Amino acid sequence: MRPLNRCIPDWRGRRVWVVGASSGIGAALATELLQLGARVAVSARRADRLQALAQDHASAIVAPFDIVDIDAWGAQYRAICDQAGGVDLIVFCAADYQPERSWEVTAAGAAHTLAVNLGSVYTGLATVLPDMLARGSGGVAIVASVAGYLGLPNASVYGPGKAALINLAELLYLDLHPRGLDVYLVNPGFVQTSLTAKNDFPMPALQTPQAAAQAIRRGLARGAFEIHFPKRFTWAIKLVRMLPYRLRFAMMANLLKPQ
Template identity: 60%
Template sequence: MLRTLLFGPMNRPLQDLRGLRVWLIGASSGIGAELARQALAAGAHVALSARRRDALEEVAAHHPQAFVAPLDVLSRESWHEQHARIVQTLGGVDLLVFCVAKYRPERSWEVQEDEAEHTVRTNFASVYSALAATLPSMLERGSGGIALVASVAGYVGLPGATVYGPGKAALINLAEILYSDLRPQGLNVYLVNPGFVKTALTDKNDFNMPSIQTPQQAAQHIWRGIIAGRFEIHFPLRFTLWLKILRLLPFRWRCMLFQQLLQG
């Protein structure tokens, strides 16, 4: 019993994804699109949301259990409207996956105020609209799950992630709070912290990205972690474990290491 409490899965494991009703936010490209494809191939019913309907329809093609639900994450009304449509079509939402990311590499002196505000609202503040739309019905039936896709950029203050990093750090903090609040209510909460993944976002970087993975590999890690009932799903371990150790170091030492890396 003690071993299970200390080392067992923190969420209820799933047998598989068949029949699971998933609402996937950010499903038009990158990790989100691949998560949708793999879930659909595994037999899940997936509502696909992002701004670009054409991209969503491309992901949904040839999958009768896919439901396209275009959404602007910054529109509070859209969240409730689309949630109602999804419930009407699928009968409910078993798992909400918040996989939203807006990013551009920038140092602190390059930050543009309006652009920074838009990034923070997109990457972090919009999650509260997602929770407002989905949590009431999950809490009423005492089951469901919330998965927040953050990033290892939220572990430590990485140069170049001046706006992106703090938003992801906030998502990590929020996921921990949600787990404490919602797990006793019967809900599962998952925190996803990918390392570098080859997408249109990371294509903007002009530095070496160690242990970079494909979206297909990333999605496999995430679904395996969710099925296993893990709380934090981070990958690849050969990279993320080093970052976890790094954040235990005094800030003075971390800062020196980053300066050395930046200087080549």
């Protein structure tokens, strides 16, 4: 079967913009692609971390800004294009997460999480898509999560936002692929980051950001639409999603019982 996207086996000279590159998956992926010869622009609020990531890579472009600042996107994009000549692939990695049950959610907290996890992706798309569509080439990679597969306690805002990103990636593929663009959906399981460090429960198949970056790079090389990992965990969640609600809710309720 033909891959759903163009395969990317060689990163030399490819221009990539990683949004959310100061830590976690974004930092690991940016480092991986820089080592493979890509020209990588790295963005996040923490300029010091971006500078530290870029210091050993002449082909890195440091572009710090607050991704919830709608007006800042255009200026940074123009600055990146001035240095790199354009963007071949944008990777949306930025995320916010607060473990909380539904009765603990605040309006301000929910608005901020959704602005980072979902709203910033729409702003980024509005920024880069006109040029990609004009030339008929380019790619968009959206990092969602297996938390978007199911309604899970403690992911009261994070989970629905990631579910929206999964839905968004699917419709983007239908819209953009016929016009020459590639769309990649990345659904990681648990990854060792400052966000998952907030969890107070065992996290099955926990992996390092470096392992996650390698899985993403392999998925891009295959031209996959959905890149999910680690498979032993993500396939199990996919199977649970197929259960009737009665069985699924009973299973989840059992997991939530005090031990």
